[in-house]
Amino acid sequence: MTDPSHPSILEARGITKSFGGFCVVNDVSLSLSASEILGVIGPNGAGKSTLFNLLAGALPIDSGSIRLAGTDLTRARPEARIQLGLGRTFQIPRPFPRMTVLENVMTAAQNQRGESLFSALATASLVARQERANAVRARDILDFVSLSHLEDQPAAVLSGGQRKLLELARVLMAEPRVILLDEPAAGVNPALLDLIIDRIVAINKLGIAVLLIEHNMEMIGRLCPRVMVMAAGKVLAEGTPAEVTKRADVIDVYLEGMPA
């Protein structure tokens, strides 16, 4: 349920997706308020990444609806969703390895807003001015994610944690209202993990809502006032991390055997 004082920015209703007759996301609904970080947890194969693919438009949904700030995105192309403010990161970041860190961030700029008019009127000097403005903004964002010192390096040299920070920077360049974060802690060393957590808090304080898939329960506990537990494609439980981690059904399908 969304608190009326914090209206919903992202709303999904009854999202369902099957592959070859096997239902991997089954009637999932969620409501994310503009000020919120909502965690999505659950065992491997629960359908969490598929849910992100459906929200981001990488896969078409079989049934259900998706709204972002009241606009129906259910059938919108992924690029249209990005332009409307829905950003996402991937479990395994895929930067352009030979481009520099700065160039990687600049490629995520959404200058195609009003593209037809822009291309009709554009002159070389206008394009150059836009590029300079993008470079200034990309440098500010690299500073925000503490990667400024690497801006001229090819992305191929980055560590796993630095690649996650670069992904965050690329998403921020597109000026999102909501970010879907898919396992930002996976493969990240403890020092960078603290930095990533700190940057997610800072991003949220800018008014950007976050939907966070994560297996790292410490990170979930530090970031998420509310979590949704998925199992076998369905929402099994919702509540605070303390509430859901006490539930016998959640312990049974997910938490048993995990490191404390």
Ligand SMILES: Nc1ncnc2c1ncn2[C@@H]1O[C@H](COP(=O)(O)OP(=O)(O)OP(=O)(O)O)[C@@H](O)[C@H]1O
């Ligand atoms: N394109 C696809 N075609 C067929 N089956 C798929 C496809 N994508 C995902 N699946 C299946 O859907 C189920 C859910 O997978 P998904 O990756 O969404 O789970 P997950 O909760 O994100 O798991 P993990 O925590 O391991 O990332 C799995 O059984 C997976 O094999």
